Amino acid sequence: MKKPVEIAVTGAAGQISYSLLFRLASGEAFGFDQPVILRLLEVTPALPRLEAVIMEINDCAYPLLQTIITTDDPKVAFDNVDYVFLVGAKPRGAGMKRKDLLESNAKIFSEQGKALNEVAKRSVKVLITGNPANTNALITQRNAPDLDPKCFSAMSMLDHNRGIGQLAEKCHVRSEDVKNMIVWGNHSETQYPDLNHATVEGKSALSLVDEDWIINTFIPTVQHRGGQVIEARNGFSSAASAASAAICQMRSWIVGTEINDWSQWISMGIFSDGSYGIEKGLFYSFPVTVSPQGEVNIVQGLEISDFSRKKMQATEQELKEERATIEHLL
């Protein structure tokens, strides 16, 4: 039997985790021959709610699940971990300013970054899902200076898959027929879902849909999809689809995109190396391929139109502003 992998999940008593944990334990995410250890982090007041989740996980008698550790201490949660899903984040409360939201989360993620720096495996893969995901990724990474910045990525797969879903619906094809979707920038309403390089059944997407649809329907729909889902779910945000995207991004990161049917490229929020003129060190969503060994490579040499350039810069600008707000905590 394979050696178990150690997987940490934060915000483990929350809604996204309720959709995520059972799929990690079942073997779906890491393979049906891969034993797993779950290390679940929650804030102290949520530990009783987490116990209810543990009851149900135990009731599934998952053969691959070796141990569950629950804790409110990041150093316990991240001890020797291979894979980390940073799901838990402070949601925006009524009347809360964006600055306050960024600062509250900066505190959570700087503590978690320090803990990862101290106790995680040096090869750890940390996926940041909790919003504002890209700036939270930046904070986490900057507080973990002994880890390679490539150990961190912010989740773009939900946006990426939303883009595929919208284009597939428009073209009356299945999602598997859509390739080379790109989401650039921040996981926020400034993100730029880009169809310039996408194909549908091998044909250029631009030959199938018109510019007006792209500019006035596709882009705003993907950008605002999170809010639409909240409205449709009577106030509850995307949980099952966010969990699916987290599994999709982590799996692609581990096994590579070559054996991955989701699309030829995926989008990941990663530490910018300066590609496409995006400031080095920002966590920015790029189109990437992943080798079977898990090496992430930004797709290079794409032609960028003036329209795209402006959109890419606008979302970069927002990331710089978010960073400025929490600069003193880095």
Added chain:
Amino acid sequence: MKKPVEIAVTGAAGQISYSLLFRLASGEAFGFDQPVILRLLEVTPALPRLEAVIMEINDCAYPLLQTIITTDDPKVAFDNVDYVFLVGAKPRGAGMKRKDLLESNAKIFSEQGKALNEVAKRSVKVLITGNPANTNALITQRNAPDLDPKCFSAMSMLDHNRGIGQLAEKCHVRSEDVKNMIVWGNHSETQYPDLNHATVEGKSALSLVDEDWIINTFIPTVQHRGGQVIEARNGFSSAASAASAAICQMRSWIVGTEINDWSQWISMGIFSDGSYGIEKGLFYSFPVTVSPQGEVNIVQGLEISDFSRKKMQATEQELKEERATIEHLL
């Protein structure tokens, strides 16, 4: 590419389905090379809530998912289906008598049985999860006289896995080390989780735990686990663990128990053939094995103690009483 399988789910906008549908669409349940078509049934007033779920499923861009059909008409939902999860049932309202609950559900499941009889594939596998599951299974089957009674099973895997979980915890082993759990009878508080034939790491469970624990802790814990989970989840019933059990039972039913690591035997609520003196035609949970071709065989020749016999008869008696309540609708 394989031909898609057609999967119907009722109560598709409910909590169990929110945990189930994404796992059916991802490929976890039916295999990562098996395209799927989802046919989702809801009552008319819940169709808008179902649309919110569909938004999220579309946002996952599942490559195996070919089509989603939503409807409030069972004949549309069940048209030519291969696999059916009857999840939706009327929950017990405040002040509602058990008789009224049984009757309300009898109406739902008799309509669905008739529709299955008319339009489902003759090889359909129908898993009844909605409570009271065994009597709902009876109603469904009796209203589908042209289908083999072997096309129907009531869900016992949640109880079965709960039993494994409890025994594994008690013996400080992993769930995969527990084999040959049995749950007899009704999916209700009269069910009889039976350790007489169970093994733990190859040793008889009876040699590892004492009778007092079995009678006063194990049996009542498994019987009342549903209520415990509702309490721990502040009023919400098991959703993710019920969805997991549904996947587990359906998968075992399709691929067989030989290649199934969950345990050597599983428990399924099936049409009684009179084995162990249980009245023929009742839907009663038995220990079974399933061949790789999906043939379900009751484990025969087990020695039954007087204690077990009484417990098995008590839960049989409850099933007879439930049947008597809705006899006029059969």
